[in-house]
Amino acid sequence: MFRRARFAVLFGVIFLVILRYYTTTRHSILDVTEGKTSGPWREEWGHPIKTKQSKGANDTVHDESDEYVNYLRVLHRKHGFTNDVPVATRRIKAKYSKPPLKARPSLAQVKNPLFKDPLGFTRARLDSDNIWLPAHAEIPPLSLPIARTGPRPSSIDASSLLFGISTTYARLTYANNALLSDWAAWLTDGRGSSNGAGLVLTLHGATESQVKTIRDELHHLGIDVTLTASAEGETDAGGRYAQLVQQMMRQRHREPDRKWFALVDDDVFFPCMGRLLSRLQKFDTSETHYVGVPSERADWVIDHGTAITYGGAAIFMTAPMLDTSGQLLCLQYTKTSGQTGLADEEDPGVGMAWDEGLSECLARNTPDIKMDVLPGLFSPTTANAQTNIDDVQRGGGYASGALPLALHRYRNYHRFEAGKGHAVTSACGEDCFLQRFLFKDGWVLVNGYTLTRYDGGVTAEKVTVQTPKKKSGGADSKGAVKPSERLRIVDAEDVNPKERYALSWKGKKKTWRLLDARVKENGEVWQAYVNRRGGGNTVGGDMDDRRPGDIVHHAEEEKSDVDSVILLIWEGEGEK
Template identity: 35%
Template sequence: MPRIPLHRFIAIAVVAFFLILSYYHEDVSQTFVPAFKDTPVEDHVSPPSPPSPPSPPSPPSSPPSPERKPENKPENAPATTKQVAQAHETQQAETSKVELHISDVDDAAFLHDVLKKNNVEPDINYVMRTIRYITDAKERPMLTNTSQELFPLGWKKVKLDGINKLPVDTLDPLEIHVMKSPRPDEIDASELLFGVSTTYKRFNDKVEGPVKEWVRWLTDGNGTSNGAGLVLQLHETTDEQLAAAHKLLTDVGIDATVIHSDPSLDMPGRYVDLVPILYSHPSRASRKYLALIDDDTFFPSLGALMKELHSYDPDKENYIGTLTERVDFIMHDRVPMAYGGAGVFITNPLARTLIGLPCLDVNPLTGEYTESGFQGDRLLYHCIKNHTSITLNYLPRLNQLDQWGDPAGFYEAGHQPLSLHHYKSWHHARPEISHLVSDACGESCVFQRFGFDGKGASKWVLNNGYSLAEYPTGIHWDMSKMESTFDLGDANSWASGKEDVRLAFAYGALREGLSHTGKKRAWEALGGRKRADGVVDMIYVKRRGDHRWIGEHEKEEDRENVVGTGLHRAWWGLWSWSSCCMWYMLPVHSMSVDCSWLAGVLGLDDFGMRMKMGGEVRIEIEMGDEMIWDKWGWN
């Protein structure tokens, strides 16, 4: 065996020293890169089972009058400026750093808690798989097929009331290749300022309240703001409620300013009034884009959204948004406006122009707005159209989601949406749970599809974060087309041999829906958590009484069916001693040390270290083309 030169021996000894130190000494490991703090994970409580979706009302033949006649107050903008400045100054003085703590909870207890909160019986058929993401894919395909079998060992019957530990996944992790994209703790959204107008009752409601969703895209997921600002305007709210709302937001890490709405304005007026409020915000000078949103607007890919917004010069007047997906709504409204629930983005120059326009002027004879608008987004559009030459910059990846019924067709289509809307009313989804997978694999993998083999001819598709679907007889249709699962209402108007094309503008031709055919069975995400080691656990459930997944001659199963997944990050990297001595991470301990001085002393320009980490750690130390140390299988 060849002798190792002295300088190489010293390098190996230094690496070994830091490996041992970081693994066994918590204080030292946290000195360099603070590990996750030990805190309870936020509970993701599902709302009660919703009633059957109502038939959507026909579009009104004429706009209704505003709910309250607003006063035309020219001094409104200066008053708003003063109000926002004072509120921001006071609230920022009261704000203290809030830490969200993350801790490991026993797997069986966690699963039992999720199922209990969602009224799922404890006697279940259970299976679990571990997935490791490798961020080396060049693109994000609509469907990534693998040759891996998903559940080769089958299901196990489990009574959660009688066990302390769940069956362990003894198989090697499934490896999935994804495109590198930022995780929530890697996003700087400081160029964005959002404005929302709602009521305290709705804000504080256990089901309708938006904080559990906002915390996913307005913070880093660990209790600190991601830089984005939020201005919350509350209607008919006391000072005590205002303070309580502000405390609730800042306690979870959201950079929020909470103010009273103008009591003289109705709902459309309060919406448009957000423009001068945002423009007068103390942080506005550092923001590039101002956004008007609903309290049920969700942004699952904030990094991708900002990349799209960068196509529009923030120093010019820009009005950015999307239309509704419904062709019938577009033809009825006949206005190419940005629909508010998907998110309406304006630049500072446009906001400055709008403040000087009579957007909220009222006709004294009719009591209605002179700009014509019974909805806030339409009132804003008419003010822009009637007084400027600016037209809508169409951003189709924003989503209004104006359809009722089962939303699976949209969420299982493999797209990377920039916004979501109506997920608590027109349809029901849990984006705050789905978004948890971004902590493991980055924002681009949310709702990404991965295909696996099953037993015999069956195929499985993981719609990441939303559902896991089995196709027992295989897939014999074009998966690039969206499945028709929606309820658009008023079906009789599309009879007499006419095809329903109301969603064709947004989604293209839809493929046939598979519910009640026996060709598809789906497990939907009911819960999830991020553990202290960075692993994300997801729980997917197929309810025993869900008749969508029972074919014509099939019988109902006698148990609930539950799938658990453990999602691991896998890092690949190659570093030169000229830039870094080492980067090392175990499930709890992490550290980073700059040892460029050592490289200079020892002349180790040809020295590199490659690591693959997740639930396992692989470390390879190389000098030139010679492998000198290789260790596999640490836990």
């Protein structure tokens, strides 16, 4: 009887272990890059984990190895890595061009390899007490060329800007407050204090408790916010942004130093606030100016060779323009109808997008005022239209080496956590964000986005983009487009320079996507790039939950049966 009882207990234990294994949630890279399992930048590193001081013939354990191991285990707990994880690390130091280049090249070619002996991948069992890491402290950091000494977030004064956003509590709290963390990247100094920019925020249909929760979180992040709630069903999106115009008109009289008043969608990201401010300085703020900053190709409508944009959900107005807009009847909402009176032609029962409604209202009532356009990432005037379209649809917009002025729909379209990618600017300035590097050993880094290895080698070919001459009345014979007469394109070539580099390769490639980024007190920025088992940056099979428009997965990806991690550690101060 006693023996049977022992067998029954043993069988029960085995059953529970098997049940736990098959019911444990395993996260895909889409979960990770949507921020569902990650926290804000300033999250604690956790308690230090001491590794045993044992070593192999070619390995040495240093004090800093404890920090590497601790960070890896934090990532392991949060993101569900396989226990057996190949890990590679590389310390990096920025080296700035002397004198600074006028424009950032689309590719920086590095004469040195990214990894060389004794660097490379080390297999680590993260559930083991012993983890052997190479002697990283004895390897000099790799200097990477940075084209320009762009400002760091801590040195930017954005007090001339006041932003207005209308959104919902559900959107802001989704994925562990992911959007709020992204806002902190461009509305603060990166150290928990405001960079001077103000935010007027309305939460549609929010309760008093929800308003307080969001207000407290924004203040904790260091964002200067004025927050109100709009009643559920009170007005449409156009009406809510019309309300914002009225609120911002009142606030500008209380804050006379504000020069620019911006209406933006909640999923717009400004990675280069210093550069944005310098572009806006070209306009006289005592005059009436209305500036759009479209980003994606989807922010443009191209019809019969003519391109038009409504601003890409990022509209900047001077104070005179703000006053002019606020006095127009077509931008007045009524609580009775819940509409601004501007309806979508295809669906009259639904109000049109707020930026389109604003544009149409101004076109009807102020026909002499044109929109000045600062292309954020895509500009139809700098190349053959079809080439430009294909470039963005393949994800080339982020991976092309362009320095974006604005990003739009970056999470939904590309599964890109821009706030984490932007963290590296604390170490090397905003000009190094998404900068593309080609290393001697065939690795390509798109800083803050991806790190890719080409097993058959990779070559770079210079491509000079000629701005085609446009014929009157529409596109030329090469398919180029011209902007609408209601637009004035400004600084298009600054976003998409004429001289670019296209990459070609042979064989398979393997891509590691940015998973996490941390800014340390000493100014270092730690970036963790991950390649998930199964290849293509997904777990494959039924767990592949890609959505339409998710273009970061590729059939030619080299497959692997384990997760692997690359840590890039940017030192705090680069070589001047």
